[in-house]
Amino acid sequence: MENRLAELRKSNGLTLKALADALGLKDNTLSQYETGKREPKIAMWERLAEFFEVPTPYLMGLSDDPLGWKQWEKQTGFSRKQIQDEITRLLATHHLTGNEPYYSQIGIAVIFLNGDGETDTGVKRYVDKQLQQLLNDVRSQYEDPQKIMELSKNHVDHAKTPAEKSVTIGQLIANVKDPSSIFFDDMDADVYNQISEIISNARKQIASIETK
Known part of the structure; x- marks a missing residue:
């Protein structure tokens, strides 16, 4: 089937040159796309579809549904x-x-x-995500990079399989039983725990708020 590239270009009031310039293509290349003498790669189809805000199958002439x-x-x-x-x-x-x-x-x-828009539920989710990120940021302020590197080195030295060696630093940190063991020596783990508890309680309180 013939694609709709020329049809959409014209309906949007664009000349061949104007569209080619907007996409960083040569006029001749775009002309060949329109006539079917040359087939764009799928990445180009998707780029063209995004430009015209239509589904890729519709642009390619494989669907009659412009809204997908x-x-x-x-x-x-x-x-x-x-x-x-x-x-x-x-x-x-x-x-x-x-x-x-x-x-x-x-x-x-x-x-x-999906509940992620500007609704009461969406705002609750947004705040919860921000609090979770804040909790992560607080912990990162306490973590000693040198101790984390030592943790990683010890893990690699004792790992027996390639799978064990491929464990990320993030996974290692998450599995530390005592987080204070990788904190800076001059930072108080009790203070960290209190801050974390306040943030965690705030998340619970926000989650408990009923929405319509």
């Missing part, structure tokens, strides 16, 4: 009706203005359906 509903349903687990209803809700609550390309509206609706 089947792909959205397959990849997200949400039905077309669920996504459309969410778009309607987002427009009513002003999370969407209606000026966004419809393809973008679908993507935003999926984000909200």
Whole structure:
């Protein structure tokens, strides 16, 4: 089947040269893509599809669905009706203005359906992620790089198999039974524990907040 490259280029008011320049291609190369004399690699198909905000199969002429509903349903687990209803809700609550390309509206609706949008649940998840990152940052402030390197060296020296040797430093740190053993000597593990407990309790309190 003929691809829709020329059709989309023209419907967007772009000349062959303008599109070629935007993509960093030669006019002749793009012309050959449009006429089918030359087949783009899949990475180029995907780049072109992203440029026109359409599914790759639609651009290639393999699908008549410019919004890729089947792909959205397959990849997200949400039905077309669920996504459309969410778009309607987002427009009513002003999370969407209606000026966004419809393809973008679908993507935003999926984000909200997954609970990661600007909703009470989304904010809870966002704060929880930030607190988890803060907890990680606090621990990193206490960890002595020299002790961590010694931990890694000892592990490699005593590892018996390639799999054991391939364990990452992050995994080694996570498996340390006594975190204070890799802390700086002049830092108090009790203070670390108190800070960690406060952050952990904050995560629990936020998780307990009921949303509508």
